[in-house]
Amino acid sequence: MDSSKRKRARKACQPCHERKRKCDGSEPCTTCTEWDYECYYEDRPQGKSRAVRQPSPRSQTAKSPQQSVPGPSPAESDHCGLVRRMEANSGAAFVRKLGLKIDPAKAPKLNLFGWNIGARQLSSQPSTGPALSLFEITSWDHLKALAQVYFEKVDPCYGFIEQSHFFERLNARWQSSPVPEVYDSVICGIAAIGCLFSQRSATITELHLIRTAKSCLEMHHLTGPPCLDLLTGWTLRSMYLRMTDSPHSTWMASSTLMHLIEASGLHPEKQYDSVLPPPLECDQHARPDIHRRLVGVAHHLNVWSSYDLGLSRVLFRTDDLPLPPSPKLGDYTGEVLGLLPVSVRMDPGKTKDETDLEPTLFKLLEGSHSQSPSVMAQCNLVLCILRRIHTQNLDLSPKLAEKILALLKKALGCARSMVMDCSPWHQVANVPFQIICVLLVMDTRSSLAMLPEAMQTLNLVASTYNTETMREACSAAYLLVLLHQQRRRDDVAIFGEALNNHQQEQPVDFSQQFNPSAEEYNWLGALVADLPGLQRVDLDQFLNADMMDGSFMGSGGNFPTESR
Incomplete structure (x- = not known):
């Protein structure tokens, strides 16, 4: 093999060395040119742990139009x-x-294969027409039982609703006028998710609950900042869609929820003197911890639906994440929302x-x-x-x-x-x-x-x-x-x-131990450097292994590190 024909870099540039990428030794190298990195080489004298940066000759002559190589523009x-x-x-x-x-x-x-379990279809779908009233769908006892399922299985993970406060509102709502209210979206949303987590097949009741919840949310007319009931209803709808509906429907619902949160003024942790209306001034039972939990769950749903689809997530002008929720017995919402800072840093728009x-x-x-x-x-x-x-x-x-x-x-x-x-x-x-x-x-x-x-x-x-x-x-x-x-x-x-x-x-006699010379060893080292699939192979272990053992084989993936 003619060594002059093998194109192998004697020394990799510092960006390729740090990122463990193959470098062709050019100045600048191809990898740095493609990825818009600043290509430079470092002199590493023996016995010194600190490297002294040496400017690339290409960078010294970059001002000459005849000698510079055009690269991709910063925008590209x-x-x-x-x-x-x-x-x-x-x-x-x-x-x-x-x-x-x-x-x-x-x-x-x-x-997006397996994005969720998908929509569970019925043999006979409910007839089209206006959504039913909450009182026409099911009984109070059934709603209470479905709510118990929700607070047992779902609320510990997405805990943004006070259980005692919900049942108080449910009792009061059942004794009031049947005229639709915005809080009906909360009752129907909780009951629909309770159906989902209690029956493996869809029911007519579940579909009617979802339709009524959607109708209450879309028909609500905003005359000022959204109230907490509306935000809670939209959060429940986004949760249900994430588990059963298409990615785009979920992304649209979660984006709407994020815009409503911004309009409500619920997301900033610090309040400032302003002539603008105070956030959620109509809610007497809201607590700061519930606010943080709701905003955190809304962030979580919007971030991951946008990532999966490759679409933009909703950003606030002050994109500060809510503080961690207060610990509560039997509640692990903090574990899920604790992943939110890392999730946000994975935003494609961030050049980290x-x-x-x-x-x-x-x-x-x-x-x-x-x-x-x-x-x-x-x-x-x-x-x-x-x-x-x-x-x-x-x-x-x-x-x-x-x-x-x-x-x-x-x-x-x-x-x-x-x-x-x-x-x-x-x-x-x-x-x-x-x-x-x-x-x-x-x-x-x-x-x-x-x-x-x-x-x-x-x-x-x-x-x-x-x-x-x-x-x-x-x-x-x-x-x-x-x-x-x-x-x-x-x-x-x-x-x-x-x-x-x-x-x-x-014919090769594998019974003889292979003892390479220094020149052959250097040649094998160069071969390993040239082939990306062999760069993670321990050369000493390979040469000393029994050549008849067929269990050793280099890995063929991108990020594996062990031998197959």
Whole structure:
């Protein structure tokens, strides 16, 4: 092999070295030019831990038009970076690009597979017409029973309603005039979610409750800042849509909710002297902690619906997040909302250095989450960060990869327990599907060994909630695994053909220990540097291993670190 024909950088530039990317040694290198990084090289004398920055010769002569190389403009670089971050946050784009990489001809279409369990259809839908009155839908005892289900299963995770205050309002409402009120949207919203978390099949009552709640919200005429009842009703509607409806419907509802919160003046923690009307002055029972919880849940719903769709989230002029909610017995809303600061920092519009992803991921994995919905929210954020890491072609340490797989396995167990408990949170379908995709990208023995459990979990969700959405998710997951298997079979066939041809031409005695010379060792080191798939291979371990042991094989994914 002619070493003069091999293009290998003798020294990587500092940005490529820090980001663990392949560098071609140019000044500036191709990677820095594409990603709009400041390319420079550092002299590292032996025995010194601190590097002395040396300016690139290209940067010294950049002022000469004849010698400068035109690069992308700052506007173009910012736009490209924004698109990459939007695609990385979106689960739909991640699945589409994964399929295109395996087999472009058979890749699944762009779709948010398994975004939730989907709409549960009835054999006979309620007739079209005006929404029914709250008193015409069901009885007071039934509403009370459904509300008990809500406060038992949902309120501990999204706790922004005072239970005692709700039942007081429910009793008072049942003794008042049947004329529709805005608080009917709260009663119907809680009861509809209670139906969802108590029956695996939709009922006429649930559909009427949702229709009445929507009618109350849309017909309410604003004559001033929105009241807390209206904000609570819109929050409940956004929650229900996130678990059952399409991504765009959820994003529209959550965006409307965020605009109403801004109009109410509920989001700023600090109040200032102003001639503008005070926030929610008509609400006598509202407490600051309830305000913070409601704003936090609204942020949470809007952030993730916008990320999944690759659309903009609603930003306030002062985009300060609410303070953490006060602790309450049996309540873990603080665990879920505690993820909000990291979630907001993942906004595609923020140009944060992507090298901070690994420390952020490590800190996130160290967080304590006690209940299944909270664990699923934690796992969803981890999966988003992994997609960003995959897009940036960054490596993960073996210790971090082990922690990631442990959390993914824990999340799969939580999904199964939530299905058995009739708790169809949106993540019960979304997380298992995205886990399957991440396991295929990691492509290590440990990750692939978890695939059967992930597929069984997704099938359990689909068999329990037999919706069109879940059937599509299972079909897409099966197709991705099938394409990956076919790709692996084709690779094995190529390896087999290469070995057979080599053995026919020159039989090799593998019983002899391979002891390379210094020159051969340097050549192998150069080969490892040239091939991205081998850069994580321990060369000493490889050379000293038994060459007859077929269990050693370099990883083929973007961010795995262990051998398959």
